[in-house]
Amino acid sequence: MSPIVACSAQTSGQSDRMGSDSRRLSVGDRIRIAWRVVVPAALGGSVAPSRRFFPLLVNANAARKANEFLEGIQKRYPGPTLLGWPVSRWWLILDRDSIEDVLGSEKNFADPWIKTRPLSRFTPRGVIISSGDDWRARRSLNERALGFGSLAHPDSRSFQQIVSAEVDRLVGQRSPCELKWRDFEDLAARISQQMIFGVGRFDSDLDARMRRLVRWSNRGVRSWWDFMKVRRRIARHLDQAQQHASHPDLVCRYAGQIQNPTPSQNEDALSQIMFWLFVLRDAIELHAARTLALIAVHEPVQERLRQELTGYTGGHGGAWPFLQACIKEQLRLWTAVPLLLRRAVDNFTLRNGTQILRGDVVLMHAGFYHRDGQFLKTADRFSPEDRLQSDCPSASSVSNSDPPLFVFSQGRQSCAGQFLAMFVIEAVLRCLLAETRNLKLVAPALATGAVPTSFNHFEVHLADV
Numbered sequence: 001m002s003p004i005v006a007c008s009a010q011t012s013g014q015s016d017r018m019g020s021d022s023r024r025l026s027v028g029d030r031i032r033i034a035w036r037v038v039v040p041a042a043l044g045g046s047v048a049p050s051r052r053f054f055p056l057l058v059n060a061n062a063a064r065k066a067n068e069f070l071e072g073i074q075k076r077y078p079g080p081t082l083l084g085w086p087v088s089r090w091w092l093i094l095d096r097d098s099i100e101d102v103l104g105s106e107k108n109f110a111d112p113w114i115k116t117r118p119l120s121r122f123t124p125r126g127v128i129i130s131s132g133d134d135w136r137a138r139r140s141l142n143e144r145a146l147g148f149g150s151l152a153h154p155d156s157r158s159f160q161q162i163v164s165a166e167v168d169r170l171v172g173q174r175s176p177c178e179l180k181w182r183d184f185e186d187l188a189a190r191i192s193q194q195m196i197f198g199v200g201r202f203d204s205d206l207d208a209r210m211r212r213l214v215r216w217s218n219r220g221v222r223s224w225w226d227f228m229k230v231r232r233r234i235a236r237h238l239d240q241a242q243q244h245a246s247h248p249d250l251v252c253r254y255a256g257q258i259q260n261p262t263p264s265q266n267e268d269a270l271s272q273i274m275f276w277l278f279v280l281r282d283a284i285e286l287h288a289a290r291t292l293a294l295i296a297v298h299e300p301v302q303e304r305l306r307q308e309l310t311g312y313t314g315g316h317g318g319a320w321p322f323l324q325a326c327i328k329e330q331l332r333l334w335t336a337v338p339l340l341l342r343r344a345v346d347n348f349t350l351r352n353g354t355q356i357l358r359g360d361v362v363l364m365h366a367g368f369y370h371r372d373g374q375f376l377k378t379a380d381r382f383s384p385e386d387r388l389q390s391d392c393p394s395a396s397s398v399s400n401s402d403p404p405l406f407v408f409s410q411g412r413q414s415c416a417g418q419f420l421a422m423f424v425i426e427a428v429l430r431c432l433l434a435e436t437r438n439l440k441l442v443a444p445a446l447a448t449g450a451v452p453t454s455f456n457h458f459e460v461h462l463a464d465v
Contacts (some may be wrong), residue, residue, distance in 0.1 A: 188285035338367025
């Protein structure tokens, strides 16, 4: 999921309200940011990668050109830089310290209108676009349902069985095994729906409608017929869960937290479950496919993983630390949400003296930071060994490393489902590796040296040789 961002002309009277280390971009640089960053983000997909335009942007090296341009911006304008906007001020932040300051502050929320518009087309009351008391209530329910804080979700045993059964269904009868994008799509849809609604519950029509909803949401438009159909089907599952809230699935776990739900709480639940349908499926198909592609072209990495496989005992959370490092490296190299957006709800100051005022919008380019050689010595290489060494063994957060990564954002508004996502991605990869002997990437071409800034996962083709 990649939020769209936008820039415009600077209004008079706003330029004086900046910290001493900040700079205001020139008109020419604002135009170039629009061309290099804003337009590709919009075309590539504001919610999920566009099947039509994303491959074109990969072929045009749009992400690499954007990073090269932002590197120049960073040199010419040290510290946070002020973008223009006719109503509120917009800040562009590229450096680690300032990103940490913004994400660590409680005086902002991740709900600027440029983000809420596309996402609200299918999750109008989701925690991801909420603020204030609504955010606090929805966040608490999400954290408990999704098992925030631990890779061992309360229903992890059931989820592991779902993954194992679906991977076996997909590749168990194939000899030799071949995996293409459509296989990852089907696998992710089946696993995610069963995790949400219960073992054996999969509705292909529901999946098709959700995919259409997301495609239209990329354009800021709601597909009303699909929206109402999906909502009704989720409502039926929620009604059943409220009567029998003891099954090992996410809907039952969510429903079990609310006694005698109000109409407002039911609306929150419907909206949030709709978001789970999208984001859980998206996490599985996208990150499993891309991580396997990197593993397949790095033979020493694959060999080490298979050695780790032979010692696997079936435990949860941490049994495969090297595999977790591979997933994190893929998330760093091809950051799923490269642009992080925040809206200030009160004044606060960054450590370099920059003043962020109430109403300001802050854009942090995590995708650029994750490839910044100033902070990461292996910025453009797939190096799970370095990631394994830099991760703190005692840390509970999957994004807590030195230097830090922002693949799931950070702080109180970090992704509530990050631990569950890591668990299920790892489970899928573990099962796929167990079912294969020696994976090779047939397409698209991927070098073993400097990893390209973007990768066309829609063309992925893996073969077991």
